[in-house]
Amino acid sequence: MNINKKQIKFISAVTGLAVLTAATSFAALPEQAAAKWLNSTRTMSEVEGQLLQTGSATALFDEAVDSRIPLQTQEGKMLQIPIKQGVVDDKPAVVLKDTAIQAGIIKTIIVSSPNKVDVGPGVAYLDYAKVIKWQQNVDAGYERWRLDPLQVAHKEGKNYGFTDKDTFTIVKRLAQSELSRHGEIHVKVTHNGKDYTMILVKPFGGGDAIWTTYKVVGQYRPAPPAQTTGKTLFSTDKYADWSWHKERYLKDMAFATVVDYNSQLNQDKRIPENVLSKVKDIDYNKKVVLFAYLGTAPSGGYGVGIEKVVMNGNKMTVTVHTKSPRAGSAVTLAITQPSDYVVLDKTIFDIWGGVDITFVDQNGKVLSKNKLTISHR
The missing domain is CATH 3.10.450 (Nuclear Transport Factor 2; Chain: A,)
Known part of the structure; x- marks a missing residue:
């Protein structure tokens, strides 16, 4: 039997991951393919071992360095078979298991690559031949x-x-x-x-x-944003063209209702002093500040702006609009700390039971909640 005419079948142990099952002879493996080597012991019948020895096994891998893999027969005899593990892409992304050599056909080739992605149980109906290629391109x-x-x-x-x-x-x-x-x-x-x-x-x-x-x-029908009715206390459309393109917000993002600058600075360390100092000179005997801090941004192109404040009964909704740079866009490399604030009359919050204040983004996602109760002494 001339096994260089046999097919290689890549059969994954992962559910739904049957990839590269088209006929691919050893000789057809591209020269640029990555060659991974693995010394392992596999149990097989002596007949199967003899099949592998039949013909010129080393000729199957022109210009390739042979790796001697000891194959243990069921009778306990050791056979030294030259074999190459071929991978049809430069950077294999998956780890396949359970090599089975039957009648000279390698049904599954182990592709081991450290620190590569972990294949899950498989997402049904995905074209994994394409998906794996995309992952390999990203890895490269x-x-x-x-x-x-x-x-x-x-x-x-x-x-x-x-x-x-x-x-x-x-x-x-x-x-x-x-x-x-x-x-x-x-x-x-x-x-x-x-x-x-x-x-x-x-x-x-x-x-x-x-x-x-x-x-x-x-069609998608989103839940209505929190609190869209009531009396509008503040509104602007200058942030309407902003868009957030990142997967998540900055980890030190913070919001505050400031009724006293020094107390806010001393008791709440989430907003840096150099950022909060924008509202240092407000007359807090008469005013309250709604403050939005996006966090520490790694570059320019980030922003946060308060675009609407709506009051309905004792509930206040503060809508902020965020932006981040698109991938590949030109931005300054300096670290930035975007923030914005709105100043309101303190009498607005002088309601029995206090005011529930909710900060939401442009998509209605709740970012922060707090309650402000004006104390009369």
């Missing part, structure tokens, strides 16, 4: 946009008829779900006046694992 430093869910939605959304003129907004994040144990994100897309939802999944685990589209459903 290409197509890094696949790590950003919003960029993935923009680019892959074109396959569903969406355009760059549409609005893309992340409305739900799940660290794991029944659909994908490594993560699921819902992106609302407003197209021609209608809302749709792109469901993105992480097919693999790990910090540099890609996102891809699972499906698109429509």
